[in-house]
Amino acid sequence: MLKSFDEAITEAQRLTDAALRRLIPESEAPEARVFEAMRYSTLAGGKRLRPFLVIACADLFNVSRECSERVAAAVEMVHTYSLIHDDLPAMDDDDLRRGMPTCHKQFDEATAILAGDALLTLAFEVLAEDKTHRQAEVRSELVLEMAKAIGARGMVGGQMLDIWAETHALDVPEITRLQRMKTGALIAYSCAAGAILGRADEHQRQLLSAYANNIGLAFQIADDLLDISATPEEMGKATGKDADAGKATFVSLLGVERARDQAMILVDQATKYLEIFGEKGNILRDLAKFVVERRS
Amino acid sequence: MLKSFDEAITEAQRLTDAALRRLIPESEAPEARVFEAMRYSTLAGGKRLRPFLVIACADLFNVSRECSERVAAAVEMVHTYSLIHDDLPAMDDDDLRRGMPTCHKQFDEATAILAGDALLTLAFEVLAEDKTHRQAEVRSELVLEMAKAIGARGMVGGQMLDIWAETHALDVPEITRLQRMKTGALIAYSCAAGAILGRADEHQRQLLSAYANNIGLAFQIADDLLDISATPEEMGKATGKDADAGKATFVSLLGVERARDQAMILVDQATKYLEIFGEKGNILRDLAKFVVERRS
Numbered sequence: 001m002l003k004s005f006d007e008a009i010t011e012a013q014r015l016t017d018a019a020l021r022r023l024i025p026e027s028e029a030p031e032a033r034v035f036e037a038m039r040y041s042t043l044a045g046g047k048r049l050r051p052f053l054v055i056a057c058a059d060l061f062n063v064s065r066e067c068s069e070r071v072a073a074a075v076e077m078v079h080t081y082s083l084i085h086d087d088l089p090a091m092d093d094d095d096l097r098r099g100m101p102t103c104h105k106q107f108d109e110a111t112a113i114l115a116g117d118a119l120l121t122l123a124f125e126v127l128a129e130d131k132t133h134r135q136a137e138v139r140s141e142l143v144l145e146m147a148k149a150i151g152a153r154g155m156v157g158g159q160m161l162d163i164w165a166e167t168h169a170l171d172v173p174e175i176t177r178l179q180r181m182k183t184g185a186l187i188a189y190s191c192a193a194g195a196i197l198g199r200a201d202e203h204q205r206q207l208l209s210a211y212a213n214n215i216g217l218a219f220q221i222a223d224d225l226l227d228i229s230a231t232p233e234e235m236g237k238a239t240g241k242d243a244d245a246g247k248a249t250f251v252s253l254l255g256v257e258r259a260r261d262q263a264m265i266l267v268d269q270a271t272k273y274l275e276i277f278g279e280k281g282n283i284l285r286d287l288a289k290f291v292v293e294r295r296s
Numbered sequence: 297m298l299k300s301f302d303e304a305i306t307e308a309q310r311l312t313d314a315a316l317r318r319l320i321p322e323s324e325a326p327e328a329r330v331f332e333a334m335r336y337s338t339l340a341g342g343k344r345l346r347p348f349l350v351i352a353c354a355d356l357f358n359v360s361r362e363c364s365e366r367v368a369a370a371v372e373m374v375h376t377y378s379l380i381h382d383d384l385p386a387m388d389d390d391d392l393r394r395g396m397p398t399c400h401k402q403f404d405e406a407t408a409i410l411a412g413d414a415l416l417t418l419a420f421e422v423l424a425e426d427k428t429h430r431q432a433e434v435r436s437e438l439v440l441e442m443a444k445a446i447g448a449r450g451m452v453g454g455q456m457l458d459i460w461a462e463t464h465a466l467d468v469p470e471i472t473r474l475q476r477m478k479t480g481a482l483i484a485y486s487c488a489a490g491a492i493l494g495r496a497d498e499h500q501r502q503l504l505s506a507y508a509n510n511i512g513l514a515f516q517i518a519d520d521l522l523d524i525s526a527t528p529e530e531m532g533k534a535t536g537k538d539a540d541a542g543k544a545t546f547v548s549l550l551g552v553e554r555a556r557d558q559a560m561i562l563v564d565q566a567t568k569y570l571e572i573f574g575e576k577g578n579i580l581r582d583l584a585k586f587v588v589e590r591r592s
Contacts, residue, residue: 029453029457030457030460030464030470031448031454031457033456033460034452034453034456035448081413085409085410090405090409091406108386109386110386110387110459111456111459113381113384113386113387114381114448114452114455117381117412117416117452118447118448118452118453120413121416121443121446121447121452122443124420124439124442125440125443125447127439128436128439128440129440136431136436137432139432140424140432140436140439141424143423143424143435143436143439144421144424146420147418147420147421148421151414151418151421152331152334152417152418156410156413156417157325157327157330157414158327160327160329160330160407160410161325161326161327163406163407164329168326174326
């Protein structure tokens with residue numbers, strides 16, 4: 001029997017949390033503080049959208065959960081590291097994340113920098129371990145594609161671009177590129193990782209990649225919409241910061257109506273790419289809708 | 297004909313620099329600043345001790361230079377990322393590195409954090425690429441052992457421990473553990489990577505690992521000695537900071553004489569592990585001596 005979307009996302013959250021707890025040990029050593037900070041920030045909840053994408057895409061190819069939950073945890077480690085570093089005073093200087101004090105507020109700046117570094121490193125360790133996949137070819141590809149997605153040509157470059165955008169007016173193509181790098185690349189990797197684990201053929205990979213690019217952008221537009229409509233309590237973080245800083249967003253450039261329309265079009269297209277997967281693609285179809293309909 | 301030590305280290309520096317220039321592209325994009333910072337900090341010179349170890353160990357097994365120079369560059373990227381982050385105001389707050397302004401001084405803190413993150417990520421990308429080794433098994437092992445060496449149980453944990461040591465008095469076993477993690481782990485990885493590339497057998501690996509552990513510790517003792525005897529100009533960075541901060545070092549705990557003796561004993565032992573490599577081990581023998589006899 002096919003699971004409902006709610007059951008599937010709850011299960012993905014449970015698997016990811018359990019894997020994270022297992023993979024980030026508690027420590028009694030004098031350097032325990034870095035492990036505490038790693039656990040604090042990764043286990044603070046969150047939607048677990050990216051891990052869910054890994055697991056749901058891997059499920060299309062009947063990948064064992066022992067494999068996909070490890071990759072899901074690695075992706076969440078990378079996402080969390082990026083949040084920890086982005087929240088630092090020298091970057092976005094945020095005090096609140098997932099409804100809790102940010103890592104550098106709860107611990108200190110040095111610990112936050114190191115916890116981010118260690119999470120990024122641990123993610124690669126997990127991907128490269130035998131347990132993640134018995135074929136070294138698969139592990140090596142998981143590492144390579146992750147590194148490409150999150151480095152200076154991907155996520156980190158997107159964050160640099162975001163800082164640049166504080167003093168430059170971006171147009172829609174520029175902001176699309178920024179978001180593809182800053183948030184889209186890791187979302188796309190999450191889907192790609194499921195396909196890599198599943199040894200998907202080229203055609204299947206391209207379709208999942210197109211799906212991922214669409215929902216990545218839709219996710220960001222939804223985020224911009226929530227940023228002006230939701231409260232900090234609902235979001236668990238500061239809202240309205242982009243607008244206050246006069247920063248261009250999809251919403252400021254397109255207006256609320258057109259931005260909302262654009263997100264719906266992207267989601268509609270995204271689901272079309274799933275046709276070859278038949279009923280098995282239902283969870284990913286629901287997920288695409290969830291991305292734009294979520295309230296936080 | 298066997299090369300002299302001076303020729304060998306100069307060649308390793310040249311190969312590493314060329315590989316770094318090739319692997320860290322220049323960019324015209326708006327996010328170019330992060331690439332500039334990556335190039336600035338990696339191409340600022342330095343002894344290139346770790347890349348030299350990679351190449352010299354790989355040479356024992358006749359690994360092609362096209363492979364070993366890439367791994368050497370990856371190791372130097374990781375070393376540089378660790379320096380960039382350690383120099384940040386929230387960490388050691390250093391203004392000078394390799395005789396030049398530190399990354400956050402030359403650029404800004406946000407750029408320095410991102411450049412470090414991107415270098416760490418790029419190192420893993422380079423290790424996982426086909427060009428590094430045709431066998432995925434080798435690439436995957438290079439990634440795995442790197443991640444283990446530099447994460448919370450290795451280099452990053454060592455840095456956390458170093459911060460902890462600011463408020464705790466360490467004894468010799470504790471400081472040995474700290475240094476094994478903070479600087480020893482990446483030095484040991486540099487040797488291990490050569491052996492992995494060369495598909496060395498278990499016995500050869502163990503000997504190289506013992507060699508690496510000894511010179512890693514000897515290197516740190518030599519560093520502590522230079523920290524009290526060399527000038528900032530000679531070292532290209534601030535000196536005497538540990539003593540000023542009342543931090544325990546091998547020299548403060550053992551005294552200059554015993555520390556120097558200890559370093560010599562470690563180097564002497566290190567060279568013994570190289571016996572099975574015969575004449576081919578000469579470069580590594582000279583390197584062990586260089587580690588304790590260097591003037592900066």
